[in-house]
Amino acid sequence: MADTVLEVRDLSLEYRSRRGPVKALRNVSFDLYKGETLALIGESGCGKSTMGFALIRLTPGTAKITNGNVTFVDGPNRINLMEMSENEIRRFRWTDMAMMLQAALNAYNPLIRIQDHFIDTAKAHGLNNKSEIIARARRLLTGVQLDADRVLPAYPHELSGGMRQRVLLALGLLMQPKIIILDEPTTALDILTQRSIIELLRKLKDEFNFTMIFISHDLSLAAELADRVATMYAGQIVELTDVFSAFEKPRHPYTFGLTRAVPTLHGAVEKLESIPGSPPDLVFMPSGCKFHPRCPFATDKCKEVEPKLTAYGGHQVACHNWQQVLEESQKAR
Amino acid sequence: MSYIRDLGSGLLGSLRIMSRNKVGFAGLIITMTILLVSLLAPQFIDLKMTADIEKIYQGPSAEHWLGTDYQGRDIFKQLLLGGTEVIYVAFLAGLLGTVIGVGLGSLAAVLGGWVDTIATAAAELVITIPQYPLLLVLAGFIRLNSPAGLAVIIAAVGWGGLMLTIRSQVLSLKERDYVQAARALGLPVWHLLLKEIIPNMMSYILTSLVMRMTNAIYGMVGLIFLGVVPIAQNNWGVMYSLANRQGAIFGVNSAWYILAPIFTIALFQFGLINMNRSLEELFNPRLRRGE
Amino acid sequence: MATSAMLRKFFKNYYFRRTLKAVASIFVVTTLTFFLIRLMPGNPLDIYVNSQMQSLGVSREEAEAMASSIFQVDLKRPVLLQYTDYVTGLLHGDFGLSIVSARTPVSALILRFLPWTMFVVSVSLILSFTLGILIGTLMAYKRNTWVDYVFTTFSSIMTAIPDFMVATLIIVYFGVQWKVFSVTGVRGSLSPGMVAGFNAKFFIDAFYHAALPIITLVVCNVGNWMLQMRGSTMATLGEDYVMVAKARGLSEARITTGYVGRNAILPLFTTLALSIGGMFGGSVLIETVFTYNGIGMKLASSLGARDYPVMQAIFIIITTATVSANLFADFLYGWLDPRIRTEGR
Numbered sequence: 001m002a003d004t005v006l007e008v009r010d011l012s013l014e015y016r017s018r019r020g021p022v023k024a025l026r027n028v029s030f031d032l033y034k035g036e037t038l039a040l041i042g043e044s045g046c047g048k049s050t051m052g053f054a055l056i057r058l059t060p061g062t063a064k065i066t067n068g069n070v071t072f073v074d075g076p077n078r079i080n081l082m083e084m085s086e087n088e089i090r091r092f093r094w095t096d097m098a099m100m101l102q103a104a105l106n107a108y109n110p111l112i113r114i115q116d117h118f119i120d121t122a123k124a125h126g127l128n129n130k131s132e133i134i135a136r137a138r139r140l141l142t143g144v145q146l147d148a149d150r151v152l153p154a155y156p157h158e159l160s161g162g163m164r165q166r167v168l169l170a171l172g173l174l175m176q177p178k179i180i181i182l183d184e185p186t187t188a189l190d191i192l193t194q195r196s197i198i199e200l201l202r203k204l205k206d207e208f209n210f211t212m213i214f215i216s217h218d219l220s221l222a223a224e225l226a227d228r229v230a231t232m233y234a235g236q237i238v239e240l241t242d243v244f245s246a247f248e249k250p251r252h253p254y255t256f257g258l259t260r261a262v263p264t265l266h267g268a269v270e271k272l273e274s275i276p277g278s279p280p281d282l283v284f285m286p287s288g289c290k291f292h293p294r295c296p297f298a299t300d301k302c303k304e305v306e307p308k309l310t311a312y313g314g315h316q317v318a319c320h321n322w323q324q325v326l327e328e329s330q331k332a333r
Numbered sequence: 334m335s336y337i338r339d340l341g342s343g344l345l346g347s348l349r350i351m352s353r354n355k356v357g358f359a360g361l362i363i364t365m366t367i368l369l370v371s372l373l374a375p376q377f378i379d380l381k382m383t384a385d386i387e388k389i390y391q392g393p394s395a396e397h398w399l400g401t402d403y404q405g406r407d408i409f410k411q412l413l414l415g416g417t418e419v420i421y422v423a424f425l426a427g428l429l430g431t432v433i434g435v436g437l438g439s440l441a442a443v444l445g446g447w448v449d450t451i452a453t454a455a456a457e458l459v460i461t462i463p464q465y466p467l468l469l470v471l472a473g474f475i476r477l478n479s480p481a482g483l484a485v486i487i488a489a490v491g492w493g494g495l496m497l498t499i500r501s502q503v504l505s506l507k508e509r510d511y512v513q514a515a516r517a518l519g520l521p522v523w524h525l526l527l528k529e530i531i532p533n534m535m536s537y538i539l540t541s542l543v544m545r546m547t548n549a550i551y552g553m554v555g556l557i558f559l560g561v562v563p564i565a566q567n568n569w570g571v572m573y574s575l576a577n578r579q580g581a582i583f584g585v586n587s588a589w590y591i592l593a594p595i596f597t598i599a600l601f602q603f604g605l606i607n608m609n610r611s612l613e614e615l616f617n618p619r620l621r622r623g624e
Numbered sequence: 625m626a627t628s629a630m631l632r633k634f635f636k637n638y639y640f641r642r643t644l645k646a647v648a649s650i651f652v653v654t655t656l657t658f659f660l661i662r663l664m665p666g667n668p669l670d671i672y673v674n675s676q677m678q679s680l681g682v683s684r685e686e687a688e689a690m691a692s693s694i695f696q697v698d699l700k701r702p703v704l705l706q707y708t709d710y711v712t713g714l715l716h717g718d719f720g721l722s723i724v725s726a727r728t729p730v731s732a733l734i735l736r737f738l739p740w741t742m743f744v745v746s747v748s749l750i751l752s753f754t755l756g757i758l759i760g761t762l763m764a765y766k767r768n769t770w771v772d773y774v775f776t777t778f779s780s781i782m783t784a785i786p787d788f789m790v791a792t793l794i795i796v797y798f799g800v801q802w803k804v805f806s807v808t809g810v811r812g813s814l815s816p817g818m819v820a821g822f823n824a825k826f827f828i829d830a831f832y833h834a835a836l837p838i839i840t841l842v843v844c845n846v847g848n849w850m851l852q853m854r855g856s857t858m859a860t861l862g863e864d865y866v867m868v869a870k871a872r873g874l875s876e877a878r879i880t881t882g883y884v885g886r887n888a889i890l891p892l893f894t895t896l897a898l899s900i901g902g903m904f905g906g907s908v909l910i911e912t913v914f915t916y917n918g919i920g921m922k923l924a925s926s927l928g929a930r931d932y933p934v935m936q937a938i939f940i941i942i943t944t945a946t947v948s949a950n951l952f953a954d955f956l957y958g959w960l961d962p963r964i965r966t967e968g969r
Contacts, residue, residue, distance in 0.1 A: 058870055093873035101871065106864040109883050110963055111890075120882070124874045155962040171872070460898075461649050462657065463942040465905035469927055470657070470935075473664040551786045555909045558788070559924055573789070577913075583807070588796050595789045603784035 004073055005178060005211050006032035006055070006097075011068035013047075013054050013235075015061065022282045024050040024063070026235040029309070032179070037205070037212045039226035039243070041219060041258065045279045047235040048215045049101070052183045055213075056099045057081055057089050072096060074178070095125050098177040100168050105188055107168055108156035114167060115152040118174060125175055140170035143207070144200060162193035169200065173208060182214040186221060198224060219258060223247055231255040234280050234290035237309060240316040249329060251315060251322040253295045256329050289320070297321045297328075351611035360607025367601050371416030378410055392586040400589040402572075403579040408593050411567055415594070416601070418568040419550060422484045426549035429488035431495065431542045438499025439530065442507065443522050453500065459493030468552055472561040483562060487552045488545075495541050499534065506530050536616040543609045547602050554598065569594040639955065646951045650943055657939045658710065661932055662703055668723045668930040710936070719940075720933040724926070730937045733922065738941065740813040741911070741918035744834050745903045748841035753896060755842070756849020757889060761880070763850060764857035764888075772854075779847025787844040788909035794836060795913070810836055813917040836914050841903065852895065856888040863887070890961060897953030901946030 009029050015022040024047045032038055040048045053060055055070055070081040074096070081089060093099070101107070108117055118137040119130060127133055134152070141148040144166040151159065151167060159167065165185065172180055185201070186194040198221065205212060216222060222229055222243070229246035231239040231254060239252035250256040257275040277294035280286055286293055292302040301320050309318040319325060352358045388405030391397060399408040441452040471486040503526075506512060512529050531538075554570035556562045558577065576582070576591035634640060669691055676687040713720055719730035763772045785793070799807040809815070810833055818829050860866065861884060869879050907920030915921070919938055926934035958964045 056871060058867070060867060090873045090875065093871055095873065099871045101864065101867060107868040109865050109869070109887070111886050111961065112882070120869075120874055120878060121872045124872065124878065157963050457649070458652060458656070461901075461943060461947060462653050463901055463905040463939060463946065465902075465908055466923055466935075466939060466942060467657070467660075469908065469923070470660055470664060473666070473927070476665060547783070554786060555788060558909065559912060561927070573792075577792070582792065582796050583800055585801060588800065591792060591796065595785070595793060598789065599781070599785040603781060606780055606784055 002033040002035065004031045005034045007069075007071040007073065008032075008055070009069045009071070011051075011054055011070060012066045013050055013059070013063055014066050015063045017062070017283065020283045023285070024235050024282060025054060027068070028235075028237055029068075030230060030237055030240055032211060032213065035209065035211055036227040037214065037225055039222035039229045040213060040215045040232055041217065041222050041229060042232035043279050044217060045282075046232045047282075048232045049183055050235075051232070052099050052101065052181045052213070052215050055081075055181060056093050056097055057084075058093075058099070072179075091125060094121060094172075094177060095175040096177055097179040097181065098172040098175070099181040099183070100172050100185070101183045105161050105164055107164065110156055112155075113152070114154050114156065114159070117167075117171060118152075121171060121174055136174065137170065140173050141167070143173075143204070144170045145196075146170070161189055162196070165189060165193070165197055166200065169197075169204065173204065173210075176208065177210060179211045179213065182212065184216055184218075185214060186216075186218065201225065219247075229255075231258065234285060235282060236290070236318065237316075238291070238318045240309070241314065245315055249315075249326060251312075251317040251326050251329075252319045253297050253321075253325050254291050256325055260332070289318075297324055347615055350615050354611050354614050356607050357609070357611030357614065360604045360609070361611050363600060363604030364608045367416060367597075367604060368420065370413060371420055374413040375417060378413055390581070390584060390587040390590070393589065399593050400586060402576070402590045403581065403587070408572075408590055411572055412569070412593055412597050415568040415572055416597070418480050418566060419553065419570060419598070420601075422480050422487070422553050423546040423549045425481065425484035426487040426491075426552075427542050427546035429484060430492045430545040430549075431538060433488065434492040434495030434541070435499050435531070435534075435538055437492070438496040439503045439526055441496070442500045442503035443526060449500075452496065456493040456496040456500075459490065460497070462490075464490050465552070465555070468556065469559070469561055472556050475562055478563050478566065483553055483556070484549065487549045490552075491545060491548055495545070498537075498541075502534055502537070503530055506533060536613045539612050539616060540609055543605050546605060550598060550602060569598055573598075638958075642951060642954060646947045650940070650947050653943045654711075654714075654936075654940055655707070658707055658936060659703065661935055661939075662706070664930065666930055668932065671928075671930055672724065710933075714940075719937045722926075722931055722934050724929045724931045724934075730933045733934060734919070734937055734941065737917060737919045737922045740834070740916065741904065741907050741920060743830070744837045744841065744916070744918065745900070745907065747834070748838045748845065749896070749900065749903060751838070752842045752845040753849055753892075756846045757853050757885075757892070759846070760850040760853025761857050761885060761888070763854040764861060765880075767854075767858065775847075775850055779850050782844055782847040785844075786909075787840055787906060788913050790844055791836070791840045791910050791913040794840060805836075811915045833916065837907075837910050837916050840910055840914075845899070845903075849892070852892055853888065856891055857884060860884050860888040890957070893953050893957055893960070897949040898946075900949040901942060904942045904945055 008031070011025055011028040012023070013025040015024055028051065040051060042048045050060075050063070053063075054065055057065065057070070059065060065082070068082070072079045072081060072092070079092075081092065084092060108114070112120075115134060115137065119133055122128075122133040122136075137152065138148040141151055146163060146166050151163065156164065182201075186197050189197065201212075202225070204210075212225075214221075214225065226243045229239075229241065229243050230237045231246070231252060233254050239246070239250065239255045241251075245251075246255060247259050250259055254275070275294055280290050280293070286303075288304045288306055289295070289298070289302040290306070292298040295302065297319075299321065305320070307318045307320050309316050312322075351361060383406075385401075385405035388397075388401045389403060391401045391405070393400045397407045397409065399412070402408055402411070437452045437456070441449040468486060468490050471489065472483070475482045475486065507530075512525060515525055515529055550570075553562075554573060557570040558574045560574070572594040573591060576587075576594070579587075579590075581587040581590040669688075672691050673684065673687040676682060676690060677684060680687075682690075710720065717731075719734065722728045722730055722733055725733065759775055763775050766772050782790075795807060798804040799810075813830070813833050814820075814826075815829050815833070818826060820826055866879060866883055869883050874883070904919070907918055908924050909920070910916070911918045911920035912924055919941070923935065923938045925931075926938070
């Protein structure tokens with residue numbers, strides 16, 4: 001297998017709320033391989049965005065990481081993010097791992113120019129030569145097919161949504177991070193712009209050779225860009241496998257349901273099914289397998305024992321009845 | 334019968350919601366207590382308070398809980414009796430100012446056209462004229478001891494800001510989907526205003542009512558202190574003003590005379606401001622859910 | 625052709641129209657107050673005559689004779705003509721003569737009293753705004769901790785007590801009972817015999833006398849700024865760009881000042897401008913409590929004597945201060961917020 005760049009072990013995170021702790025991440029473990037593209041998919045509220053934050057130890061609002069380790073592997077060095085000081089983790093962000101969150105449209109300080117965003121970022125990581133920073137920003141902006149002369153002196157509100165997303169990509173590449181996390185990179189963009197961003201991501205990945213995690217509810221995007229797919233449900237990874245298996249041979253009923261919820265080119269529209277019910281309450285979760293109230297395959301065992309993510313060959317799944325799911329998914333194709 | 338039961342349980346429910354915010358509930362209790370005492374005191378306490386030269390500026394004692402004033406009269410009794418007028422003016426001025434502000438603001442926004450132009454210009458004028466000096470001039474027109482007149486002029490100088498805010502809020506609410514939907518159903522404008530728009534702004538309106546009330550107390554007491562409005566009956570503002578004039582500041586025992594009305598006014602306003610927090614919980618369901 | 629196009633563009637210019645509106649509103653307020661003041665019951669002559677009869681024990685005729693030698697203004701002249709005279713004077717920069725202080729130009733009186741009030745109001749405004757910004761930011765960052773609760777309680781108590789009563793409390797406790805300062809010594813705006821000049825002695829004395837009004841105004845206003853800044857900062861902290869800035873690895877200091885602080889302060893500038901007029905107006909009461917010889921006390925005394933021109937001038941000055949502060953805030957806002965700047969004003 002390829003080299004690992006990131007090891008996530010038992011990562012758990014809770015939000016404080018009046019009703020009690022919201023368990024947004026529960027013992028998440030996975031490895032990220034060098035150069036790959038991993039897609040994190042799931043419905044909104046399943047913890048996938050929270051995961052993006054937790055990987056760079058950013059905790060929004062009342063959130064707190066309660067358990068687990070994230071280890072960054074850089075050649076012979078293994079660095080545990082949880083043991084870093086505040087200043088170390090601050091410098092680690094964006095230089096080694098850049099997390100670009102959902103709201104590319106609102107990602108910029110409205111009062112300062114785009115070029116100041118580049119300068120601020122570079123200065124935070126020890127680069128102080130202004131003309132060098134600007135030259136680098138210029139190269140990157142050209143790389144994301146933007147007119148640097150126009151964009152650099154502009155204020156954020158003067159740019160369109162697609163331009164802002166491109167600028168964010170350029171900004172993300174400023175420190176040449178080894179890992180890039182993209183949270184919903186194409187949401188809130190029109191279909192043509194989405195298309196061009198996807199093409200751009202492909203191109204940039206070839207050029208800069210980074211490892212990428214992208215978080216999305218858009219399965220067609222995952223099918224197009226990802227090498228491996230991790231399905232998240234109720235704060236856990238319930239299935240992790242290569243992109244082909246995820247779509248063609250899903251072993252978890254939730255992944256199965258999700259893939260059937262996507263219209264495909266060769267599949268008729270009637271086949272489109274959405275999963276009944278809604279994501280579980282993360283404060284008061286169901287017993288046993290968290291998916292059992294919505295699962296057509298559920299048995300008594302599912303109500304009592306929560307299945308663990310187990311590897312069968314390269315295919316990891318957390319389901320007692322994965323064989324039946326696999327059978328059913330093969331019949332459906 | 335069932336109507337009464339509904340009303341009862343509704344009140345209880347409201348109380349339960351309001352008691353969720355502890356500071357706010359304390360404010361509610363303070364305000365209600367002062368209100369009740371001020372309303373009832375005149376029924377039980379003798380209004381006539383004669384001067385007693387023997388007892389000038391005495392400190393607190395069992396007989397006189399807060400001591401006596403420059404004429405030997407009981408200060409605590411004066412406090413109990415002196416709230417009615419202050420509260421009356423505060424409430425009347427607050428209500429008037431709020432009604433004018435909300436009324437004109439929503440009228441201007443709903444009707445538009447020349448009504449809007451005139452009302453907006455008037456409101457802008459009112460906020461441009463220096464408020465307190467204008468109040469001083471207007472107070473010159475009040476000849477007799479007239480709490481209602483006082484309330485009217487206080488309301489008259491202080492509705493501009495509220496009107497402009499209400500106007501812009503109604504303008505933006507008008508564009509909301511549910512109001513547009515109601516409009517498409519052919520509901521009349523007034524129905525929309527009363528059933529859809531005003532209830533949505535209730536917590537804001539209440540906040541500004543409380544603010545108008547505290548402003549009214551400020552205005553009233555200040556006017557009495559400057560000797561601009563004729564003093565007749567005893568009230569907290571008159572006590573403060575007389576205490577100042579009689580030099581009550583300069584003695585340790587006499588200081589009670591000036592401190593008593595100050596702390597009473599402060600307590601009442603503190604109660605009002607905090608009560609508002611509870612009322613906000615009641616009228617703003619978004620706050621109710623918390624976090 | 626070109627000139628008229630340029631002119632048209634100039635008249636359509638936002639700044640020009642905004643300034644024009646400001647001047648117009650000052651004029652309207654002046655007109656309105658002019659008639660309002662003169663409609664007030666009681667006139668300077670009667671009040672003067674009565675006070676002379678009382679204090680000197682002279683007969684009505686004698687008092688009226690004294691008055692006619694002093695009073696320069698013909699009060700019997702129709703009000704409308706008085707108004708046109710006044711406006712004509714104003715346009716020439718002439719505020720007229722005081723009725724009561726015979727032969728004293730109003731402008732001289734204003735020059736004597738205004739600087740003290742301006743000094744107190746501006747220092748208090750700057751101090752309370754700055755303190756409020758700092759504490760409010762702290763409260764937002766430490767929300768729901770004891771720091772937050774202490775300051776919230778402080779500001780809700782301070783908003784409950786009228787500022788002139790706070791002034792009284794300061795005199796009662798710090799002056800009389802604890803003797804921190806001498807109650808008679810701090811009266812007035814300068815110690816007796818002190819001559820204005822550019823020397824340390826004068827400045828120290830001026831500060832000494834202004835200290836109590838300034839402390840009162842700061843203590844009473846800082847709570848309001850604190851709460852506003854707290855709310856504004858909390859709203860800004862929830863913005864995506866703050867989270868992105870953290871992800872970009874910016875230092876906490878840079879985020880707090882350049883990203884959160886800058887955006888959070890913006891909406892407060894409008895309120896700041898509005899509060900200037902209120903502070904001038906409210907100075908009537910505070911200055912009276914501290915017997916501080918500013919424009920507020922002058923307003924109270926000229927109101928009592930119905931000294932129309934003096935009252936009128938004070939109205940004009942406070943209105944001008946309010947209007948120009950608003951104007952300035954508008955322009956400043958446009959300059960600080962690029963989103964407004966490009967809206968084609």
